Amino acid sequence: MDLRTASIDRIRNGTFDVFIVGGGINGAVCAAALAGRGASVALVDRGDFGAFTSQQSSNLVWGGFKYLETYEVLLVRKLCMSRNRLIKAYPDNIKEIAFLAALDESSPFPPWLAALGSFAYWAIGNFRTHRPRVLRAAKIKSVEPVIDIEDVRGGIEYYDAYLKDNDSRFVFGFIRSALDVGAAAANYVELVEAHRDGSVWRMKLRDVETGDELSCTSRVLINATGPFIDGVNSQLGLRTEHRIVYSKGIHLIVPKITQNERVLAFFDDTQRLFYVIPMGARSVIGTTDTRVADPFTHVTEEDRGFLLGQINARLDLPQPLTAADVIAERSGVRPLVVSRDGDDQEHVDWTKLSRKHEIEVDEKDNAISIFGGKLTDCLNVGEEVAAGVTRLGVPLEKDKGTWYGEPARATRDEFYRQARLMKLDAMRHKRDVEPLTDRLWRRYGRRAFEMLDEIQRDPTMGKDIMDNADYLRVELHLAAGTEMITKLEDFMRRRSKISQVVSAETIRASAGIREVAEMLFGAEADAKIAEYFRGDGDGS
Numbered sequence: 001m002d003l004r005t006a007s008i009d010r011i012r013n014g015t016f017d018v019f020i021v022g023g024g025i026n027g028a029v030c031a032a033a034l035a036g037r038g039a040s041v042a043l044v045d046r047g048d049f050g051a052f053t054s055q056q057s058s059n060l061v062w063g064g065f066k067y068l069e070t071y072e073v074l075l076v077r078k079l080c081m082s083r084n085r086l087i088k089a090y091p092d093n094i095k096e097i098a099f100l101a102a103l104d105e106s107s108p109f110p111p112w113l114a115a116l117g118s119f120a121y122w123a124i125g126n127f128r129t130h131r132p133r134v135l136r137a138a139k140i141k142s143v144e145p146v147i148d149i150e151d152v153r154g155g156i157e158y159y160d161a162y163l164k165d166n167d168s169r170f171v172f173g174f175i176r177s178a179l180d181v182g183a184a185a186a187n188y189v190e191l192v193e194a195h196r197d198g199s200v201w202r203m204k205l206r207d208v209e210t211g212d213e214l215s216c217t218s219r220v221l222i223n224a225t226g227p228f229i230d231g232v233n234s235q236l237g238l239r240t241e242h243r244i245v246y247s248k249g250i251h252l253i254v255p256k257i258t259q260n261e262r263v264l265a266f267f268d269d270t271q272r273l274f275y276v277i278p279m280g281a282r283s284v285i286g287t288t289d290t291r292v293a294d295p296f297t298h299v300t301e302e303d304r305g306f307l308l309g310q311i312n313a314r315l316d317l318p319q320p321l322t323a324a325d326v327i328a329e330r331s332g333v334r335p336l337v338v339s340r341d342g343d344d345q346e347h348v349d350w351t352k353l354s355r356k357h358e359i360e361v362d363e364k365d366n367a368i369s370i371f372g373g374k375l376t377d378c379l380n381v382g383e384e385v386a387a388g389v390t391r392l393g394v395p396l397e398k399d400k401g402t403w404y405g406e407p408a409r410a411t412r413d414e415f416y417r418q419a420r421l422m423k424l425d426a427m428r429h430k431r432d433v434e435p436l437t438d439r440l441w442r443r444y445g446r447r448a449f450e451m452l453d454e455i456q457r458d459p460t461m462g463k464d465i466m467d468n469a470d471y472l473r474v475e476l477h478l479a480a481g482t483e484m485i486t487k488l489e490d491f492m493r494r495r496s497k498i499s500q501v502v503s504a505e506t507i508r509a510s511a512g513i514r515e516v517a518e519m520l521f522g523a524e525a526d527a528k529i530a531e532y533f534r535g536d537g538d539g540s
């Protein structure tokens with residue numbers, strides 16, 4: 001029986017301490033935090049885990065330097081502390097990275113003020129990152145020749161962190177941890193209806209893949225549906241003090257702009273910061289901040305034209321970037337929290353709405369709603385929700401901090417030792433790719449030991465599965481059984497980031513795609529490939 005079927009079987013007619021609707025970062029982190037502390041947990045998402053907002057982020061784990069502009073010092077402090085904790089807990093997945101901000105005549109701050117801000121930011125973050133530095137225009141040119149310094153007055157370099165892989169894989173890590181400690185989690189299962197019956201919640205669910213209906217009960221219900229939170233709450237008859245408004249942001253993925261592993265930061269013509277962020281052999285340009293009413297968005301020609309225009313005006317490229325250079329695009333909405341009774345939405349500067357989260361605990365109906373938030377803030381969300389669940393009468397084991405983070409240093413050292421003895425890194429002949437040992441450990445942690453065994457048993461398992469994508473056959477082999485890949489898109493876009501770094505045409509022409517589908521889906525491979533290229537494998 002596959003992992004998803006087994007999970008659905010456990011959810012069907014099950015009784016849980018906690019039922020979580022929504023498997024983005026907020027739902028996933030709650031599942032890991034609660035199951036890790038002994039609660040019985042069920043989680044469903046009507047799409048794949050991390051397939052809505054949580055796959056559209058900038059992949060940054062940061063304190064939000066730019067929120068100092070709106071004097072949100074407390075929020076920045078909290079986010080900096082979360083960033084520091086995450087860097088410590090995920091040393092191979094979350095890496096500190098330099099942000100080089102070039103300031104020109106139209107920038108809202110002169111370099112000296114930005115420099116002051118960067119030192120304040122460093123201090124707010126308890127000096128845990130590298131020290132910032134101030135750069136003259138000529139120095140900027142020497143460290144990043146790609147930046148056009150004609151109008152640049154100077155700049156600063158400060159430090160934050162980023163996800164080496166991708167946001168949705170980070171989300172899946174929490175789902176996997178929750179599964180490992182007994183949670184039942186299933187993708188493509190929708191919450192259709194839920195109501196209180198005495199002291200329990202009764203849920204009606206639908207398996208989106210088969211149309212089957214199922215039900216279960218729980219003591220507490222957690223609404224972690226991100227942009228859909230208000231609709232779900234009103235359907236469940238829950239009244240809250242907060243609600244959500246949407247801000248759309250897009251990213252464009254293009255061939256690598258700079259060889260340096262550094263984020264480039266610029267103010268756009270509307271005086272909003274945007275970035276060039278490294279993603280392996282690619283660069284990601286973004287983001288934007290547009291008020292929208294509908295959570296379903298896509299990159300319009302205007303969005304694309306705007307970002308390309310802004311970046312071309314600030315770089316010294318042999319040829320300006322055009323739409324033809326765009327390998328992949330991302331578009332999503334930030335669920336921003338506002339108070340229900342206030343009229344904040346109408347009167348404040350839209351781009352200055354806070355990025356904080358709010359957690360409402362409803363003691364009358366034993367429900368918890370998670371509004372807003374950031375990937376960076378995820379550990380706080382897990383802890384605050386755990387406190388809320390305890391208040392609602394579900395006892396939890398003491399928090400020993402074991403529900404998050406990478407395996408212990410000694411386990412890592414042993415993996416590196418075994419990989420060295422079998423000369424794993426020497427199996428790669430491609431230039432410009434990171435060593436296999438680093439990659440496998442970062443992506444799979446303890447599960448990577450199994451991969452070493454498999455490669456030793458069958459060396460073809462150590463070969464790439466598709467040209468242009470850094471994925472070994474053994475990764476697919478393991479993912480098929482442990483990563484609940486229901487559609488080809490789940491693998492191409494979220495468990496891996498292949499469809500973000502390889503163009504759709506190249507994927508279509510690749511012989512490897514068939515082998516990928518066969519390893520994942522066996523006899524259903526053709527149907528899954530057709531679904532993927534039709535675009536209903538979840539929005540390619």
Ligand SMILES: Cc1cc2nc3c(=O)[nH]c(=O)nc-3n(C[C@H](O)[C@H](O)[C@H](O)COP(=O)(O)OP(=O)(O)OC[C@H]3O[C@@H](n4cnc5c(N)ncnc54)[C@H](O)[C@@H]3O)c2cc1C
Nearest residue numbers: 022024025026046053054058060191226249373374375376
């Ligand atoms: C452009 C952009 C850039 C960002 N950059 C960063 C960044 O660099 N760093 C950072 O820390 N944060 C960033 N963020 C913020 C961060 O991505 C979001 O705050 C976070 O992903 C929200 O997660 P969530 O779990 O609340 O929502 P989601 O990820 O949207 O998850 C909600 C889930 O609920 C499911 N759902 C809804 N209704 C139902 C139902 N009835 N039944 C079952 N499932 C249901 C949906 O399918 C969805 O998967 C960015 C956001 C955007 C849009």
